[in-house]
Amino acid sequence: MYAIETRGLTKVYGGRRVVDDFAMTVQPGDIYGFVGRNGAGKSTVMKMICGDVAPTAGEVVLFGCEADGEAPASTGASAPRGKGEGARRIGVLIEEPGLLPGLSAYRNLMAKALAWGIVDAPARCEETLRLVGLAGAGSRKVRGFSLGMKQRLGLALALLGNPDVLLLDEPFNGLDPEATRAMRNLIVRLNQSLGITVVVSSHVLDQLDRMVTRYGVIAEGRLVRQMSAAEVAAECGSSLRVRTADTACALALLQEAFPALTFRAEPDGSLAISGDCDAAAVAQALRDNEQVVLEFTQDHRDIEDYFVELMEGGASHV
Numbered sequence: 001m002y003a004i005e006t007r008g009l010t011k012v013y014g015g016r017r018v019v020d021d022f023a024m025t026v027q028p029g030d031i032y033g034f035v036g037r038n039g040a041g042k043s044t045v046m047k048m049i050c051g052d053v054a055p056t057a058g059e060v061v062l063f064g065c066e067a068d069g070e071a072p073a074s075t076g077a078s079a080p081r082g083k084g085e086g087a088r089r090i091g092v093l094i095e096e097p098g099l100l101p102g103l104s105a106y107r108n109l110m111a112k113a114l115a116w117g118i119v120d121a122p123a124r125c126e127e128t129l130r131l132v133g134l135a136g137a138g139s140r141k142v143r144g145f146s147l148g149m150k151q152r153l154g155l156a157l158a159l160l161g162n163p164d165v166l167l168l169d170e171p172f173n174g175l176d177p178e179a180t181r182a183m184r185n186l187i188v189r190l191n192q193s194l195g196i197t198v199v200v201s202s203h204v205l206d207q208l209d210r211m212v213t214r215y216g217v218i219a220e221g222r223l224v225r226q227m228s229a230a231e232v233a234a235e236c237g238s239s240l241r242v243r244t245a246d247t248a249c250a251l252a253l254l255q256e257a258f259p260a261l262t263f264r265a266e267p268d269g270s271l272a273i274s275g276d277c278d279a280a281a282v283a284q285a286l287r288d289n290e291q292v293v294l295e296f297t298q299d300h301r302d303i304e305d306y307f308v309e310l311m312e313g314g315a316s317h318v
C-alpha cells in the first residue's frame with residue numbers, strides 16, 4: 001500500500017494542462033524529493049494532494065483510501081483527508097506560512113490550534129515548538145524571527161495536527177546555509193523519529209541528495225521518472241572509460257573480476273564501465289593480466305546535470 005498514489009491526476013487552467021495524467025507513488029516512510037523546473041507543476045500536484053485545489057480529472061489515494069475529505073487551508077493545516085478510519089492527516093507548507101508578526105510563536109500556534117479545534121491545544125503547541133527547535137523562542141514575537149525561524153514555525157503549524165504526511169514546497173527557499181542545514185536535519189528527524197512520510201520539492205538538489213529516499217521528476221506537468229536514491233547514486237556515480245590493445249580480452253577479464261559493474265563496448269573500441277567503480281582496482285586487474293592500456297579516464301556525473309538531462313528529455317516528449 002502506498003502512502004500517496006495519484007492516478008491520472010490532471011489540472012487544466014485556461015485550457016492548458018499544467019498537470020497531465022500524473023501518476024506518482026510514495027511509499028510510507030519515504031522522503032520523496034520532487035524535482036522540476038519553475039512552472040513544471042510541482043505546487044499544483046501538491047495542492048491537489050492536500051485538497052487545496054480540485055483536480056480536473058484523476059484521483060488521489062492516501063494509504064489505500066481515496067482522498068475526498070475536507071480540504072485544509074493551503075499552508076500549515078493538517079486536516080484529515082478521506083473518511084472514517086481511512087482518514088489521514090496531511091501537514092502542508094506550500095506557500096508563505098501566513099504568520100502573524102505581532103504575535104509570539106506560541107500565540108501563532110495557539111490561534112491555529114484553537115481555530116482547528118485541536119485537543120489539548122496548549123500542550124500540543126508547546127510540543128510542536130519543541131519538535132522544530134523553537135522551544136526557547138516561543139514567547140518571542142515573530143516579527144523579530146529570522147527567515148529560518150519563520151520556516152520552522154511554518155513547519156510547526158504543519159505539524160500541529162499530528163500529520164501522517166508532510167508536503168513541503170521549497171522549504172529551503174531564501175535560507176542561508178546554516179538554516180538550510182537545520183531545516184534539512186529537522187525534516188529527517190521528523191521522518192525518522194515520528195515516521196512521517198514527506199514529499200519535498202526543491203531546486204537545491206544537493207540538499208535533496210542528502211536526505212531523500214526516492215525521487216520524482218516532473219516536466220511540463222508530466223511525471224518523467226521515479227527512482228530510488230540508490231538508483232540515482234548509481235547513475236551519478238563515477239564511471240570509467242578504458243581503451244586497451246585487446247578490447248575483447250580486457251572485457252572478459254574485467255567482467256569476471258567485477259561482476260557487479262556494467263560494461264558497454266563503445267564504437268571507438270573503448271569500454272565504458274559504470275556502477276560502484278573502484279578505478280584503482282580496475283587498473284590493477286588490467287596490469288595483473290598484462291593488458292596494454294591506451295586510455296584510462298574517470299568521469300563523475302553531477303547530480304544537477306543528471307536531473308537537467310531528465311527534465312529536458314521529459315519536456316521534449318511533451
Ligand SMILES: Nc1ncnc2c1ncn2[C@@H]1O[C@H](COP(=O)(O)OP(=O)(O)OP(=O)(O)O)[C@@H](O)[C@H]1O
Nearest residue numbers: 013014018036037038039040041042043044045170
Ligand atoms: N491558479 C492558477 N491559475 C492559472 N494558472 C496557474 C495557477 N496555478 C498555477 N498555474 C500555472 O500552472 C503551471 C504550474 O505551476 P506550479 O506553481 O504548479 O509550478 P511549480 O513546478 O510549482 O513551479 P515553481 O518551482 O516555480 O514553484 C504554471 O505555468 C503556472 O503559471
